[in-house]
Amino acid sequence: MSDTATTPRPSRRIGALTQLWPFVKPHRGLALGWLVFLGISSSATLILPMAVRHMIEQGFGHASASAINTTFIGLFGVALVLAFATAARYYCITLLGERALASLRSKLYAHVIRLDVGFFERNRVGELISRLGTDTEVIQALIGSGISIALRSAVMLLGATGLMIWTSPRLAGLTALVIPAVMLPIIVFGRRVQRLSRASQDRLADTAAIANETLNAAPAVKAYAREDIESTRYAAAITRALATARKRIGMRAALTATVIVLFFGAITLVLWAGARDVLAGTLSAGVLGQFVLYAIFAAGSLAGLSEVWGDVLRAAGAMERISELFEERADIISPATPTPLAKPVQGELRFENLGFHYPTRPDAPALYDFNLVIRPGETVALVGPSGAGKSTVFALLLRFYDPQTGRITLDGVDLRALTLPELRGAIALVPQETVIFGGSAADNIRFGRQDADDDEVHDAARAAEAHEFISAMAKAYDEELGERGVRLSGGQRQRIAIARAILRDAPLLLLDEATSALDAQSEAAIQQALERLEKGRTTLVIAHRLATVQRADRIVVMDGGRIVAQGTHQSLLAEGGLYAELARLQFTA
């Protein structure tokens, strides 16, 4: 895994951020509230130095007690307004960020999960998860605080600069002369720190990738006794990350010292010039105090702006990657004007002159010249050596891919003329690898048909020989099976898959090595269940074990993407071709 999977790159194209607008737009009210409270809190902050000037002037002068009271009550009033407006501003913008991101994440997920199977083969899942997580977090940070800091700093910078000029044009002029001398080194230094912190994030991402890879494969690491080697590899990556971090920390410390020296140097210079004016009687102490406070505000805002600039660039990079995902289009979609299937579905399948290669392997045809007619209710077994194209037939039936030539029809309708939910709703699949989702045993069986009630779930489990082991678990059907179902044996997972298919009760049944993980005894029991299930449905069975295909009405022998023979077990044996060879190897093995 490369670091691009975890670290959003900064982008030069700030324009990418405009694509956030559709997600922010529904929450215009919050944005407006934020702007109003930003205006109020900035004004209240900018009034404070004036209050300080009053205090200095009246405190040092001969003001009456009541005037002092009014000033302090006023000051506290301003503080109250500032407190309320700041809290309200924070509330509006943070909530806006959360809401916008919640809809961005949901929309992105809904978009990605609808993309073709081919898309998931081209893209690493780790990277997709990162886009859903890290990239959206970066954008959330920008909306929830970055934009807020940037705009607040910009408003404060403008306000403080204007008020500095208004307070004392002479000192403002002097400050303008000093600013470049202060800012230039800070910007140059800052850039270096930023580069180093990016490098250090990348190194950290490397360590995360190593940990992810090896912890996910913990049993393999143990089986090959590679704990020490893997620990060393991880420690080496950590050391590299640490070295980069040390450089960054050193640079950052130096930057801090530089900022303080330059900043206080500049303030001292301006104060010194101001103090001379106070001595000369051309400036009052109060005005000087007011001016210095504005100068501090202005400097703070400038620092704030430069700090969030990096965040803005990073968020633009993240948004660019997210937009790329949104631009991905699924090629396999329901047609605009679909043809409905006549009900009830008969289940007649026709493969006509089918030619297909996987998009990633254009020169290697996975199926060619493939012609097959399957009658309604017929059970057909596909056999052949590994790589013959058996699973590919299933993938095309499920429309994970479309063939480049020829067509497949169900009850006379081209699969491409059906809506995807109608086509896939007519199919129950028991795949080679059963996926168990986080959820209870009942939820996992209900994956076959969402609206099934408890009795139907239990019946399906009984028919799939899964009831016994589920009942033996502490919470039976409510037992959490956990991610990837690591607590279930291969055979148990397969029985859950069969229960799903039973529950689905679809007219087409696709069994891909459905009983490969079962022991002989369970297999015998499940074969009966499957036989019952196959009655009245068109069934395609992929099986390597010839014992499981003997009950098929017809056996289709495939090799190198083509059909090389078909018939019954007996007739194929008599022919003496590939099937007879496969049978000989199996029965003597």
Ligand SMILES: Nc1ncnc2c1ncn2[C@@H]1O[C@H](COP(=O)(O)OP(=O)(O)OP(=O)(O)O)[C@@H](O)[C@H]1O
């Ligand atoms: N997703 C894919 N992308 C590219 N090529 C693929 C893909 N899936 C399968 N293939 C290739 O297509 C050919 C047919 O594979 P398929 O999985 O259909 O064979 P199979 O007969 O089901 O084999 P097995 O019995 O081992 O499952 C093989 O050469 C395989 O390498």
